[in-house]
Amino acid sequence: MPHDITDLRFFVTITESGSLAEAARRLDVTASAVSQRLRHLEASLGMQLAHRSTRRFMLTEEGELFHAGVVEMLANLDGLVDRLRARSGEVVGTLHVGGPLGFGRHYLAPAIAQFHALHPKLMVSLTLSDVVSAADANRFDLIVHIGQLGDSSMVAYPIAPNSRFVCAAPSYLAKRPAPREPKDLAQHDCIVLRENGEDVTLWRFRRKRSEAAVRVPAILSSNDGEVAKQWALQGKGVVLRSEWDVADSLASGRLVRLLPGWSLPDADVVALVAGRTGMSARVKLFLSFLQARFQPAPPWRR
Structure with a gap:
């Protein structure tokens, strides 16, 4: 059996990437290194977890069960660690944040810099892109989004009004x-x-x-x-x-x-969080920080 928790996080990453090439990009390693590590994990378990090629990655039935169990276990472990650290007043770990390009440069990046100054032991990873997909719910702890979102399992929390x-x-x-x-x-x-x-x-x-x-x-x-x-x-x-x-x-x-007498559909700023699990303490803290930063009125209305 795998005894290193990094093996489990590695498996979740490649599963949510959809391909070995994309997993290699996210992990900053070569595709061959990803494939080799996956083979070692399968060997330690004594079962095949996925059918894969350079472009395609599909879990076996055993792989589906293993992935579901690992995701639940890691969520419980992370929640436990967060609760223990919260008792000591520490905010540590890694916060993965996604956001749109323009708004991310102008408002989100400065907000993260200030948040990190308040919690220097916390590591924050910011990824900016104007394309949001349902798969991103598993890649990020929190996604700042502007405007309407299509069908998604993510839960939206208001950040700021935006016409x-x-x-x-x-x-x-x-x-x-x-x-x-x-x-x-x-x-x-x-x-x-x-x-x-x-x-x-x-x-x-x-x-x-x-x-x-x-x-x-x-x-x-x-x-x-x-x-x-x-x-x-x-x-x-x-x-x-x-x-x-x-x-x-x-x-x-x-x-x-x-046409000032006419209005267009609003494109409010919201924070998207995966709805299937509870928020960690650091995500809750960052969400509250963002909401407070843009209240009582956002910078563009002051």
Whole structure:
């Protein structure tokens, strides 16, 4: 039987990675090293845990049972260690945090730096990506997410309110009259952000009981929100962006909000936590820290 708990954590990592290549990337080792270690684990157990190739990793029936048992055991062990350390007032261990690129750079990274200063014995790993999947629930202790999330087992905790605005630079509006109704946007140059597989050229508006949906022409598009905003600042067209990202530009006059009488679906900032197990003490503490940091109003509304 394996006697090293790192073997068990290793098995959980490669199982949740979906392939040996991805597991090697996450563990920062070679794929051959991952395969060799898995063979040793199987030999010690006397059973095959998975069918695998370079691109595919599929658990056997025994592997499924072993994985479920190991996940439960590690969760119980981690919870016990957290409770024991909490009795001494220590916050230690590793906190795995995920978040979106732009918001992560501007707000999440500074928050983590301050949190770590309060708890220097804690190790924090931050991964930034604008693509969130259900599998990420097992990779991270907490994920900061903006906007709606598709079907997921993760539980959302509110962090901060965040509206979305349609904006353009004064230089663009000097050439093109500002839209008076959402339908007018169909005649404008529009900049769209490709993210989360959404229908990004269909913009939906609401005013009291009225609703309007307009298909905008995507003159420029990018998967990077900072690029989309910079194009708008350069007068290239109309952009739909989160309040947190454009509040400073609106306040300075570098961008102008359009259609202020109409609202778009909010994209609030939330913390996502896997719902099938209880939160560790360090995750609870970090969640409370984030919520307090963005209250009573987030920075973009102060």
